[in-house]
Structure formats: structure tokens, C-alpha cells
Amino acid sequence: MGGAVVDFSDTSSWKEKNATTLIYAYDFEGKRREGELEKQPHTLGVSLESLSIVETTSWVFKNDDEPSSKTGYALAEHIWGSGRLQVSCLHAFALGTNKNECFDTIAIRIYPTDEESLIKTSRFDKWSFRDGKNQRPSEGWLQDEIGRIDYYSANEYMEKSSVTARLFLDKKSFDALVLKVRAGGALGSVHLVIFADLYQFAYEAAFADFGETRNYGILCADKSSGRTGFTRARLDEMRLVWSALTPAGRGSGADLGTDDFLDExxxxxxxxxxxxxxxxxxxxxxxxxxxxxxxxxxxxxxxxxxxxxxxxxxxx
Incomplete structure (x- = not known):
């Protein structure tokens, strides 16, 4: 660009054009110019290092909008995991500051829901926004997705800042997955692909070499309780590798991808x-x-x- 490469580290001079486009300044051939940064769907690969089934029993009251509900204790389950982003980083940034954070790890929470809700809200695939036939919604291509990626900065209640993906599977797929994990088979590795609305510089998207770390951004806002931000997301793929060479007994709460034979x-x-x-x-x-x-x-x-x-x- 003829000057310093623009990144997410210093956004003190950036400003918002609309809900999906930001304007940033940069120097080129001795002149001050402006560029646009758009929020677009991108895929994030995640390699899980841990996987657990979380059960929560809590007292709930009857919901008049749901005929099948009743007052009493109810059991709820979700899948929890944590992993490392594959060849990518997530930047949590706010406008008008040079104090932004970068993450190469992410926490994962997967919940069950009805298939109709997923079909209704997941309207765009990886190519819908590229063919020019569809117009980008005002809040982004994935504005209707029920999944999301959240960022919370460290505060008096949280020792460390974090990035967490809250994702959904249809109930049938969720239950089948839970049964397999609970069976404690030889689970060797788990990989996720998350489809999310993220900011990325066009020059990086066009010229980054294969295997070079990709940088994606989530726009955040500073509040009295700390900095927070989120973007819509979807669980696009979940791949479990069952390996006969992995020590038996892995399942709920297992650490994945470690050299267990050394520990044993x-x-x-x-x-x-x-x-x-x-x-x-x-x-x-x-x-x-x-x-x-x-x-x-x-x-x-x-x-x-x-x-x-x-x-x-x-x-x-």
C-alpha cells in the first residue's frame, strides 16, 4: 500500500459508515487516503483440545406459550469445548482506540434446537454473497442466524478476556453426538468449521499465502462494565475422528490430541x-x-x- 500495513492494532482514526462497513485511513505515496472494511461471512477452523457434556438441573416455571412445559425441575444439556483456531486469529476491536485484543483460542458451546428454526434462520451459504444475485441485509449476511460469537473483556468478575462461540445443532444430531461421546470410545480429534460474519482486509484476503495466518475482526463497544462485542455465526461442520490407536476411555471431559502414551x-x-x-x-x-x-x-x-x-x- 506504499506505507505502513493497516491492521486491527490501532483503530483510533476509524469511523463507521454503516452497520457492515467501516472507513479507515492510510498513507499511500505520501498522501492520506481512506479505505473501506466490510463485514463478510468467513470460515473459522477450530481444533478442539477438550470436549465435555454439561448437564444442568434447574427449577423452571410453566411457559404458557409452550403447552408441553410444566413447573418443576428440568434437565438441560449442552456440549462444551475449547480449542485453537487453525491458521487464523480473531481481533476484538473498538473504534477510536489502540487498545485491542487478539485471540488464537476460542471456547465452544453447542446447544440443541429444533430443525425448523435452523432451516428458517440459515438462509445463506458460502457462495450466496458472492454471486451478486442477493443484496446484503442491513445488519450483515448472517443477521438471522441464531448462533453467535461473543467477546467479553476482563473485568471485576472475569480474570481474563474471552471469545466464546454459542452454536446450535438440531435435536436429533445433538442427541446422537452426546450418546457417542458418553460411550467413551477412542476419540482421537474433533474439528469444527464455524461460518461467521467477520471483518477482514481485502488486501489480506486477496494476497495472503496459503498457510499464512488470516486476521479477522469483531467490532466491539466500550461500556461501563467493560468491552463487549458479538457477531452472528453458524456451526457449518463438525468432524469427529475415532481412532483405534487412541487409548480407550476417552469421552466426556477428555483432552484431545495429547501424547497419552507418555503419561501412561x-x-x-x-x-x-x-x-x-x-x-x-x-x-x-x-x-x-x-x-x-x-x-x-x-x-x-x-x-x-x-x-x-x-x-x-x-x-x-
Whole structure:
């Protein structure tokens, strides 16, 4: 761009054009210019490092709008996990400041819902906004999605700032997934693809090399309780890898992708030295036994040949 590369670290001079477009200033060939930054749907890959089933029993009152509801204790479940963003970072930024945060990890919460709600709210796929046939809604392409990604800054109640995705599966798929996780099979890895409305610089989208970290932004606002922000999102894909090579017993609450065989090795620490010495001693004993057998075989062979020689000399 002929000057310093613009990023999300300093947004002190940025301003809002509309609900989905921001204007930022930059220097090019000695002149001050303006560029536009648009909120568009992007995919975020997440590799989960933990996965749990969370059960909550709470007292609820009858909802007159739902004939099947009643007053009493009710059990609710959701899937909780945390993971690392794959080749991407999320920037939580606000206008008029140079104090923004960047995340390469994200917490995941997945809830069940009815399939009709998902079908009704998920109106756009990955290519709907690119073919030019549809006009972008005023609040963004994914404004009707019931899922979202939330950012909360650290405050008196939260020690650390966080980014959390609140996503949904239809009830049938959710229940089937919960049963599999509870079965405690050999779950090797879990990968998610989240489809979310995010800001990204056009030059990065066009020229970033394959495998180079992509930078996406969530617009936030500073409030008395701290900085908060959110964007609409959808669970686009969830891939579970069941591996026969993974130690059994993984399931709810399991850590994924770790070298568990190291943790289960009985020959660790000081015992490892004794184990190694015993292995070497055993190899030496085995080698010595083989050498003794070789010497014995050689001696018998020489004796046999000598016997044949004496017999021939005596004329037998």
C-alpha cells in the first residue's frame, strides 16, 4: 500500500459508515487516503483440545406459550469445548482506540434446537454473497442466524478476556453426538468449521499465502462494565475422528490430541534410568548367549571335520 500495513492494532482514526462497513485511513505515496472494511461471512477452523457434556438441573416455571412445559425441575444439556483456531486469529476491536485484543483460542458451546428454526434462520451459504444475485441485509449476511460469537473483556468478575462461540445443532444430531461421546470410545480429534460474519482486509484476503495466518475482526463497544462485542455465526461442520490407536476411555471431559502414551509410561523419571539399564543388560546377555552358541557350534564343526580327517587317514 506504499506505507505502513493497516491492521486491527490501532483503530483510533476509524469511523463507521454503516452497520457492515467501516472507513479507515492510510498513507499511500505520501498522501492520506481512506479505505473501506466490510463485514463478510468467513470460515473459522477450530481444533478442539477438550470436549465435555454439561448437564444442568434447574427449577423452571410453566411457559404458557409452550403447552408441553410444566413447573418443576428440568434437565438441560449442552456440549462444551475449547480449542485453537487453525491458521487464523480473531481481533476484538473498538473504534477510536489502540487498545485491542487478539485471540488464537476460542471456547465452544453447542446447544440443541429444533430443525425448523435452523432451516428458517440459515438462509445463506458460502457462495450466496458472492454471486451478486442477493443484496446484503442491513445488519450483515448472517443477521438471522441464531448462533453467535461473543467477546467479553476482563473485568471485576472475569480474570481474563474471552471469545466464546454459542452454536446450535438440531435435536436429533445433538442427541446422537452426546450418546457417542458418553460411550467413551477412542476419540482421537474433533474439528469444527464455524461460518461467521467477520471483518477482514481485502488486501489480506486477496494476497495472503496459503498457510499464512488470516486476521479477522469483531467490532466491539466500550461500556461501563467493560468491552463487549458479538457477531452472528453458524456451526457449518463438525468432524469427529475415532481412532483405534487412541487409548480407550476417552469421552466426556477428555483432552484431545495429547501424547497419552507418555503419561501412561510406567518407566518415567528415575525409573526410566533403571529401565534403560535393564534393557541394555538384557541385550548384552542376549548377545553373549548368541556368541556362546556360535563358539560352541564352531568347536563342534572343527571336531567333526577333524574326525572325518582321521577316519580317512586310517582308511575307514
Amino acid at each position: 509410561d510406567p518407566h518415567r523419571g528415575q525409573d526410566a534410568v533403571a529401565f534403560a539399564v535393564e534393557r541394555v543388560a538384557g541385550d548384552v546377555r542376549h548377545l553373549r548367549d548368541r556368541m556362546d552358541g556360535l563358539y560352541l557350534g564352531s568347536f563342534l564343526l572343527v571336531a567333526l571335520l577333524a574326525g572325518f580327517g582321521v577316519s580317512n587317514w586310517m582308511g575307514f
